[in-house]
Amino acid sequence: MHKRPTVISATASVLMLSLGMTTLAEAGMYRYTDEDGQIVISNTIPQPATKRGYDILNSNGRVVEVIPPAPTEDEITAREAEKQRQADLAAQREKDAQLLKRFSHPDQAIRAMHRKLDELRGLIQLKRGNISIISSQLDNEQSRAANMERSGQKIPDATLDKIRRLESQIRDIEREISWQTQETDSLIQSFEADVKRLEKVTGEARTLELDPDDTSD
Incomplete structure (x- = not known):
């Protein structure tokens, strides 16, 4: 009758330890380049720096994710143009297929x-x-x-x-x-x-x- 609370307590301890490890892993750092070109490591990142791209580090300082720079307006325009070109090509291939059936x-x-x-x-x-x-x-x-x-x-x-x-x-x-x-x-x-x-x-x-x-x- 006295062993049951011990099991519950041990289970709760494992769960708390797991949550603690998860929280520690999530409490990463950011490495980014500031406006002066200097590399900065911090637990916060200013909004302008996110557009230049940054790295997410774990508690050991290892890179766990690389966030690329935000695309420029020219890059966005080029991507949209390429997307439209591919759509036009697909539409033309479908028209050609229908024409060749006739x-x-x-x-x-x-x-x-x-x-x-x-x-x-x-x-x-x-x-x-x-x-x-x-x-x-x-x-x-x-x-x-x-x-x-x-x-x-x-x-x-x-x-x-x-x-x-x-x-x-x-x-x-x-x-x-x-x-x-x-x-x-x-x-x-x-x-x-x-x-x-x-x-x-x-x-x-x-x-x-x-x-x-x-x-x-």
């Missing part, structure tokens, strides 16, 4: 572009034909209205409505043609960029014209 040679991209251009230009040509048909109908309605006006007849509201409707249809189709023409230009620019990148990535040169219908090439 095309293995520049000529493949050119053929795909030709097919899309043929589709768009076919639609534009079809809509221009529709404009011709509607314009012919509009001319007939306008001529009929003009003849009525010359003969002193009142132009029917139905005729006027039809003229306005035909004019509106022509404007709508012309806008669609304008959008698709812009889409055609954007398509060519996009494929031209892909072809140039494929030439660089694959090391193969194109053998086909980018746009056979473009006489400026």
Whole structure:
């Protein structure tokens, strides 16, 4: 019955000794260079000195950790620039991988572009034909209205409505043609960029014209 407190006391002593050793180890010193270039060893370190870097010493005076100097603004800028460069390279590698999944040679991209251009230009040509048909109908309605006006007849509201409707249809189709023409230009620019990148990535040169219908090439 009397041995139990002894065990507790011994355990407490070991725990206190352990805590004491930990505290002693943590109670290190700092070695740094002051503003005059002199090496200083102290249990405290001024804030300006931390930017120049310093050493942490244990109770035996041995270096346990080296804290490097804080980076300069130029170094920070250089690091950020390099970080951005690496991110751009990674993004470009991903884009290249996706591009190579679509095309293995520049000529493949050119053929795909030709097919899309043929589709768009076919639609534009079809809509221009529709404009011709509607314009012919509009001319007939306008001529009929003009003849009525010359003969002193009142132009029917139905005729006027039809003229306005035909004019509106022509404007709508012309806008669609304008959008698709812009889409055609954007398509060519996009494929031209892909072809140039494929030439660089694959090391193969194109053998086909980018746009056979473009006489400026």
